[in-house]
Amino acid sequence: MDKFVSIQLDPSSEIPLYLQIYNGIVDLIEEGIIVRGEKLPPIRKMASFFKVNSVTVVNAYKHLEVQGYVESRVGSGTYVCYSSKKNNPDEFGTSEEVFSLSHRGHKSMFRDTARSIKFDFASASIAPDYFPVQDFKDVVNEVLDRDGGYALEYQESSGYPPLKESIMEFMKAQHGLSVPFEEIQIISGAQQGIDILAKAFLNYGDVVYVEAPTYPGAINAFRSRGAHIVEINMEEDGIDLNDLEKKLAKTPPKLFYTMPVFQNPTGNSYSLKKKQELIALATRHDFYIIEDDHVSDLYYRQKPLLLKALDDSDKVFYIKSYSKLFLPGMRLAFLWVPKFHFDKTALAKYSSDISSSGFFQRAMDLFLRKGLWTKHVMRLRKIFNDKWQKTHKALVNHMTKEIKYNLPDGGHFFWLELPKGYYSMNLYDIALKNGVSIMPGNLFFMSQKPTEGFRLSFAQISSQDIDRGIQKLSESINHLIENPYAIIQGPDDRPLL
Numbered sequence: 048m049d050k051f052v053s054i055q056l057d058p059s060s061e062i063p064l065y066l067q068i069y070n071g072i073v074d075l076i077e078e079g080i081i082v083r084g085e086k087l088p089p090i091r092k093m094a095s096f097f098k099v100n101s102v103t104v105v106n107a108y109k110h111l112e113v114q115g116y117v118e119s120r121v122g123s124g125t126y127v128c129y130s131s132k133k134n135n136p137d138e139f140g141t142s143e144e145v146f147s148l149s150h151r152g153h154k155s156m157f158r159d160t161a162r163s164i165k166f167d168f169a170s171a172s173i174a175p176d177y178f179p180v181q182d183f184k185d186v187v188n189e190v191l192d193r194d195g196g197y198a199l200e201y202q203e204s205s206g207y208p209p210l211k212e213s214i215m216e217f218m219k220a221q222h223g224l225s226v227p228f229e230e231i232q233i234i235s236g237a238q239q240g241i242d243i244l245a246k247a248f249l250n251y252g253d254v255v256y257v258e259a260p261t262y263p264g265a266i267n268a269f270r271s272r273g274a275h276i277v278e279i280n281m282e283e284d285g286i287d288l289n290d291l292e293k294k295l296a297k298t299p300p301k302l303f304y305t306m307p308v309f310q311n312p313t314g315n316s317y318s319l320k321k322k323q324e325l326i327a328l329a330t331r332h333d334f335y336i337i338e339d340d341h342v343s344d345l346y347y348r349q350k351p352l353l354l355k356a357l358d359d360s361d362k363v364f365y366i367k368s369y370s371k372l373f374l375p376g377m378r379l380a381f382l383w384v385p386k387f388h389f390d391k392t393a394l395a396k397y398s399s400d401i402s403s404s405g406f407f408q409r410a411m412d413l414f415l416r417k418g419l420w421t422k423h424v425m426r427l428r429k430i431f432n433d434k435w436q437k438t439h440k441a442l443v444n445h446m447t448k449e450i451k452y453n454l455p456d457g458g459h460f461f462w463l464e465l466p467k468g469y470y471s472m473n474l475y476d477i478a479l480k481n482g483v484s485i486m487p488g489n490l491f492f493m494s495q496k497p498t499e500g501f502r503l504s505f506a507q508i509s510s511q512d513i514d515r516g517i518q519k520l521s522e523s524i525n526h527l528i529e530n531p532y533a534i535i536q537g538p539d540d541r542p543l544l
């Protein structure tokens with residue numbers, strides 16, 4: 048039993064005991080301390096080791112099985128059937144949350160998902176079928192014909208100057224904002240932007256505020272700097288200001304990470320009042336804001352106002368990703384850094400990867416200059432508005448009134464809430480059996496505690512599958528509600544339904 052000594056249970060934690068055991072075992076498997084083919088100790092032995100009810104261990108083992116870590120062999124016991132990425136680095140795909148969550152079984156979650164899903168409401172990137180491949184091929188050829196080998200040299204670290212100029216024009220035309228040339232830092236994806244800001248501004252133990260729920264890749268970046276992360280509740284019109292002010296009175300942060308427009312995972316946007324209030328609080332309490340703009344172009348009503356547009360005291364670092372609606376594999380985004388902080392950020396970028404691909408920067412520059420970005424986004428807006436309507440209609444037709452959901456003005460997420468006490472991680476398991484994948488809400492919180500909410504994304508699913516997919520999801524929800532069997536236990540061994 049020596050291997051399990053590292054698993055320390057905390058009975059006072061909000062995380063149920065079975066999940067603490069599950070998490071501990073997953074860590075041991077991921078670390079390669081328990082390996083494929085190894086038998087887990089019998090339930091009773093484990094229960095007496097952890098001083099818990101044997102049902103708690105049964106549930107931990109069940110959950111390991113559902114997540115693809117172990118298999119139970121009748122009459123023989125429970126065996127590990129998974130090799131950690133350490134032992135087998137190529138086993139998994141590259142879905143965003145796979146890498147952004149260092150945690151717990153989600154890798155196998157994606158592996159299972161990839162194998163058996165027919166209705167993908169989990170993926171957050173648009174399907175490659177929507178990529179403007181021909182237009183991109185044309186600009187790539189033009190770059191190579193024009194610049195030859197020069198396109199493939201090391202690039203100046205802050206970015207390819209003509210691309211910065213196109214970005215300035217884009218920001219002026221799209222948002223009416225004048226971005227100074229010397230405040231643009233080209234980065235290799237928004238994730239790198241978050242990471243280099245964390246690297247440049249955080250010392251061990253510094254406080255960072257994030258929305259709850261939030262994008263887990265950001266949590267990971269802040270965690271990797273040893274930051275103390277504090278969650279602030281999200282509401283339908285943005286951050287909960289009461290919660291924010293209460294926490295500000297105690298421990299003001301150094302950085303506040305936010306997605307004010309079509310937030311990931313809820314799809315919600317801040318009201319004007321909350322945007323103004325956030326900027327005012329940042330000035331009063333002297334903290335900086337990271338505005339992560341991942342899909343603001345995908346609006347279906349009026350064009351959203353960026354938080355950065357209200358920033359008259361240089362408190363906002365604005366990050367714009369080109370991955371979410373365009374070509375994630377290109378790894379391009381930009382960071383608008385107030386001048387005073389530019390050098391510090393540039394140094395963090397340089398030490399991270401020297402520069403982003405000069406070749407792709409040239410292609411992106413032409414893509415913007417030729418108006419192809421605008422054409423592409425207008426096309427997507429039409430397609431996704433149609434998908435939004437179809438998803439909404441299907442939700443109205445198939446969901447019972449106990450299921451709450453929001454109606455975002457853009458993006459490709461809806462946030463649904465199961466009735467109180469029914470947890471979306473359990474729905475995940477049931478829905479998967481029906482060929483439907485969703486993103487359970489616990490993935491978007493620091494504690495990963497079971498939660499009723501979940502993210503429904505229509506980024507990948509085809510228009511014609513939406514209605515059937517939502518119908519299957521609704522059947523899965525009804526199944527969860529009508530079958531209160533305790534596959535999973537809650538605190539004090541109460542069933543977690």
Ligand SMILES: Cc1ncc(COP(=O)(O)O)c(C=O)c1O
Pocket residue numbers: 143171235236237238239262264306311339341368369370371375379380
């Ligand atoms: C909110 C948010 N920010 C940043 C990223 C990372 O984007 P990129 O591919 O530009 O690094 C993602 C990816 O899923 C995201 O959802």
